[in-house]
Amino acid sequence: MTSLTGHSIIAGSPVAGRLAGSAGIEAATGDPLEPVYTYVDDEQLGEATQAAADAFDTYRATSPAERAAFLHRVADEIEADGEAIVARAVAESGLPLGRLAGELGRTTGQLRMFAEVVRVGDHLEARIDPALPDRTPLPRADIRQRQVPLGPVAVFGASNFPLAFSVAGGDTASALAAGCPVVVKAHNAHPGTSELVGAAVARAVAASGLPAGVFSLVFGSGTSVGQALVRDPRIKAVGFTGSRAGGLALVATAAQRREPIPVYAEMSSVNPVIVLPGSIAGGQAEALATAYVASLVLGSGQFCTNPGLTFVPSGSEGDAFVAAAARAVSQAAGQTMLTSGIAQAYDKGVAALRGTSAVTVEAEGIVGEAVNAPAPLLLSTTTAALRDDPAVSEEVFGAAGVIARWSDTEELADVLRGLEGQLTITVHATETDHDVARKLLPVLESKAGRILFNGWPTGVEVGHAMVHGGPFPATSDPRTTSVGSLAIYRFQRPVAYQDVPSDLLPEATRDDNPWGLTRRVDGRLRLAQD
């Protein structure tokens, strides 16, 4: 168990920042927590990125078995400090212990999933087009291909998942799995949690005999250290989860670099829910509305996938849904939000929504007893208003839900087409609704990274088929996901080897296939014999 130092961890060593810093805040009380975290200056940041660049060639040369063992070790080290990490995360985030204990398991499970992905090696996408010396008019050379890591990756932790989307979260796990050193900019809402997890990662780096520069954790302000990190020419990709303003600022900074780099910013989404008539027919409206509100207020609504905009049919069953949802919201108490800043932003967002003439307040919950625990809120509007005033469908981070009443499926499809890109779109439907759902699906696919039926978006399974991504502004790059095994592809690029002598070929492309990989030979997959 590590005691907290208030220092950054640069290439394995604790480094006191040269700039004044900030302390964590106990979410439930608003009181500062020991110690103060000093901020690194540009030179110190440069030491971290240089160490990452220096470590790159050694780290990327690790075998699948070595890299998998390292990722397992990271998970083990985090688990070894699990109790302290969860306790500190509870204090800093105000999230319940059970939720954070689960999130710790998600974090280590994610690392172990990527260990298995690396061990299997399918992500290397090895391809072999054998030579065709007798081909006419020209012979074909022997050409092989594998994926190589991009280089040092900058990761920005999110405040709402202080473990699974932070220091050793999905971005870090997938970047390390790909063979990229990582420099994490700690989120200042959970500095102690960040240090504890960062120390665990650094221990795993050392125990695995890897260069210390494989991992660094720096404290600093987002507007200075964060921007400097994205500008740093040694950084070759960026992973970010957070607000739209924060993500767009990083995208803009990256766009000013001489060398463009990929920025994977997961930003904002209202996660539309479409209630089709069958799902609330025959007296089911109340049960569905109750489940909806449970998803809406879960964790104070502080999920990227919180259902912020729900389309409910007009008519009596839709009325019953709204009435039941209003009852549930009015009985729901606010829970402590992650930070006072987030609570203030919620208040501001809610005030703006309430000030919109096209919106009606259906119910207001109860202000929580702890600090920063604003009341949940339920509003309603019409599809016409949604079409006319895009502000109505903008994300308010927190437990505020807007219900839009709809009556015509063509009109519904039209409004959906006018929405911005989303992480998720949910449909509630029974068999009687499938014809309508079938017509809507192409629209949903064009708008979201994940489409789900008869469930709620506030649970993102870590697996192989998951997509936590989507069209702008849900993310800055819809071609990928930040959750699930596909995320490793964000940090790779292909290299071709033409007529390279066999003793110089990388293992992944050798004839004897020493790593036992599944490979694409002449365009066809050949499964590994495992």
Next chain:
Amino acid sequence: MTSLTGHSIIAGSPVAGRLAGSAGIEAATGDPLEPVYTYVDDEQLGEATQAAADAFDTYRATSPAERAAFLHRVADEIEADGEAIVARAVAESGLPLGRLAGELGRTTGQLRMFAEVVRVGDHLEARIDPALPDRTPLPRADIRQRQVPLGPVAVFGASNFPLAFSVAGGDTASALAAGCPVVVKAHNAHPGTSELVGAAVARAVAASGLPAGVFSLVFGSGTSVGQALVRDPRIKAVGFTGSRAGGLALVATAAQRREPIPVYAEMSSVNPVIVLPGSIAGGQAEALATAYVASLVLGSGQFCTNPGLTFVPSGSEGDAFVAAAARAVSQAAGQTMLTSGIAQAYDKGVAALRGTSAVTVEAEGIVGEAVNAPAPLLLSTTTAALRDDPAVSEEVFGAAGVIARWSDTEELADVLRGLEGQLTITVHATETDHDVARKLLPVLESKAGRILFNGWPTGVEVGHAMVHGGPFPATSDPRTTSVGSLAIYRFQRPVAYQDVPSDLLPEATRDDNPWGLTRRVDGRLRLAQD
């Protein structure tokens, strides 16, 4: 056979541009060719992108068999007009008939390769994580994934491959294969060729019963229509092959969009060639030097992969290489370049290089008899000069080669580390050089998309393992390739389907696997039974 109209082709119809335009130029004479191609205005361009957007849902819903048949039809239609296309391309580009006949075959072959890729369907990357209803503490939902096309793609043809990298070249073929409608901005250096090929594609669209908006071809200036195309919110990705200035201008325009989109710009590269001692030992220097010059002057040096910078060992065998290369260059006559602008840029680039004190002229070839046929040029420099003056290693598009003499492998590695990103790096080596080559390989991998041994980079095989890409400024996005089957991935994004009822699932993810796809189930590949 289509007669030339001078019109754009917007969603299947010939459209006279509302702006003044330009005519093709006969490369060998500098004389204008009939007809004049009028330029579209912003409104006409908007008709093309709107038609593409309108066609998207229908086109992307085509089955693998339908889309493959369409791509075959495009190839067939181009072949049907092959003679006229090649003849016009010879006139407009000045490239030899044999070369262009070969390029036509490459173009149709590329389309047919993508037809096969689409038919097999591996690019859909179907994934299924089956439900685990009994999992504790929480059950797992049924989650499936496939790739969907991004939307309408803008393609910018290149001047140096008027067929294989132009209207129906690799960018168009891979975008159409992915399910994206395409709007091509014709290159004004070969407008007649562009119209003939564009008409062939449009015929294939019509014959396949597809919406006409699947393909449009517009004429205009790069700085107005080209930029407007990249700004158009209906465009979701850009493919470009051309100059660094042109590519960077498109990247900058895209960066100003509200919604960021991928820009795949293949730009500039000097394609370093590293001669290791063994390859010129024992009197082999002359043969290797002759082969080098053949690659250098091939097609007036107008290849993205032209070997512009060659590292030759110091010492007598290296001297012999330089001397033999100088003899070969001094006997080489200039060939007509693609346009007078390109010939002028070559002259300017060569003058700048000659003006650099660190560079020595080793040989000058013969000015060609036709117009725009400047003399090939061979220069030499030192690794120290390369390190001190980056201008020495900047691309001069054309048959100008720089030879850098090196003596120490550490120093060579250092200089290579200082180079910009490249499309290719070539090594000439025998077994005695393998220890040195092994040390250099990580550097080469970090700098180039393709590494080749004992050959020349000026031939880019269209296959499954090819990478025609690389770190900036070789391209604006190193994560992919513009040649070969991997290129289809540029125009896709993943979508996840969670608990979607089986009758609503896309074919690629259904339990009965109607398309016979290889799929990833619970993280493991399951091969199709074909």
